Amino acid sequence: MGGTFSRPTLAVALAAALMTARSSFAVAKGALPVGLVGESSPLLVILAVLAGLVATSLLLAGARFPKLTVGTFLLATTFAVCLSILGHTSYLAAILASLVTFAVLFALYLAVPRVVLALSSWWLLPALYGTYLLSTGSFSLNRTLALGLAIASALVAALLPRIGTLLLATGMGIVLAAAVWPGTMPFAAVVALALLGIVIQGADLRLSRREGPPTTRRWSERRATLGSELVRGLLTAIAVTIGLLLMLAALAPDVGAADPVHAARLATLRSSSVLNRPGFLFSKNDSFYVLGRPLPLALVGPAPGLRDRALVVLTGRSPTRAIHELRTVKTPAELAAMRRAAAITSKAMEAVGDAVRPGINESEIARVVEATFRQEGATGFAFHSIVGSGANACLPHYESNDAVMKNGFVVVDIGCTVDGYASDMTRTFPVNRSYSDSQLELIRLVQKAKQTAADGLVAGASYRKLGRAARAVFQREGLARYYLHSLGHHVGIDVHDPYADTIKPGMVITIEPGLYIQRGSPAEERFWDLGVRIEDTYLVTQSGAEALTVYPEIPYLGPDTPHDQAGGEAASEAHAVGVAEQGR
Secondary structure (H helix, E strand, C coil): CCCCCCCCCHHHHHHHHHHHHHHHHHHHCCCCCECCCCCCCHHHHHHHHHHHHHHHHHHHHHHHCHHHHHHHHHHHHHHHHHHHHHCCCCHHHHHHHHHHHHHHHHHHHHHCHHHHHHHHHCCHHHHHHHHHHHHHCCCCCCHHHHHHHHHHHHHHHHHCHHHHHHHHHHHHHHHHHHHHCCCCCCHHHHHHHHHHHHHHHHHHHHHCCCCCCHHHCCHHHHHHHHHHHHHHHHHHHHHHHHHHHHHHHHHCCCCCCCCHHHHHHHHHHHHCCCCCCCEEECCHHHHHHHHCCCCCCEEECCCCCHHHHHHHHHHCCCCHHHHHHHHCCCCHHHHHHHHHHHHHHHHHHHHHHHHCCCCCEHHHHHHHHHHHHHHHCCCEECCCCEEEEHHHHHCCCCCCCCCECCCCEEEEEECEEECCEECCEEEEEECCCCCCHHHHHHHHHHHHHHHHHHHCCCCCCEHHHHHHHHHHHHHHCCCHHHCCCCCCCECCCCCCECCCCECCCCCEEEECCEEEECCCCCCCHHHCCEEEECEEEEEECCCCEEECCCCCCCCCCCCCCCCCCCCCCHHHHHHHHHHHHHCC
């Protein structure tokens, strides 16, 4: 399954300076870096400082200035949406569209503030809930609860606008703080910042005699000042937007390729429509693909230097979409690195199979993986290893790796990088090294779903349809509700590489169905606390697909396995499955 999320946005740029410092310290101690560590630059430091200052201001006094707080939120969201829709065509079009949209929404806020404040605040409590789930490694989203939290957030903002503004300022401050946090912000830190913002701003509101939100004034008073306030807000938005873009244009790194391979790629992109106009790369992975350097922010275009910097705001466009399309199909050089990474990961999984036993800590398995990666020549981790045993196996992104293995299953999800290219593989082991009937039934069902999808992994197929085919296997058994994620993802520079639905030769894709049945669920009690996932990385070829990661899908059922190891009537069937796998 790999890491949680890829964030190829301005947040990566804001966090890069602190992340680089921390990662450099880890490398100095002998630890392998996770993925690609972004290079730093003075611009990234400036952006991090600015983001930190804005976050601090929002957390300490955002509620005191409601128009500024809501205006900031509206400008940020409209610009992000317009950039994602129009940025690949024209930055100027995206800027103009975002300013027009902002003007309309800000005018609505001045006229009917409770409505706009409610629409701006619905995400606050659901985001906190989602952050909690991710911190536990769980994907078990309660949709009813999430919807209720969204409605509650909107109602509080509409009925109690001062409190709603306070919560919106706090939420925005936490988002910015998370962007500059060194790594992933722990849930405890999120809660601490939320409490800090609520307490300080609440006390500030009680002491402040400043004018409150527009909702505290009569309509006649709001109407009299609406025009002037709208003009001030729009002028501020224009100044902030243009100022930020000009700063990026002036200070964004504009560098050449790091090696002849990337120099040739960059020249090809410049001669094509991809880079025939200047644009920004807001992703260290995209920069690595184009330049061979993991820059979290870079300026690229047809004419390096002053000309591109001067024209990027007026004539530039984002090359991200076109680059992502190119990244989905791997070159022979990329595939060579990925084959090596997959082979090392397979070797590490073999070492895991030898090490699993009751009484050892999950962290010991993680250390076995790390040691194998080093010994075999990996250059980095694709993501933090996941080793979840017992009830922890039911948490798809469990990362604590700090429980003693006693019984049930242990899900081991690992991947390394070679020269910046990732691998990904998951296996599920019985902690006792033998299967109960229930364990074997569940793992064979997941294997069947995986094979169903893998059989359809051919050029021209739809990735979504393959996912539906795998889900149908679980639906027939009444267990689809415990399949908590998608079928898989593309792999490359990022373990979750850019997505494309139509399968093409040269794509590298994972297939990783899973079932996660927690204690107390409606499923049969014999399945409680059993989590299963089987994942391999595949290369799509002209004639089908090739598995790059190799290890028995159902461990410990090879031809030398004693017939009683699976337990009960399932033993002979299990032995047959193991023989079939060994013959693959």
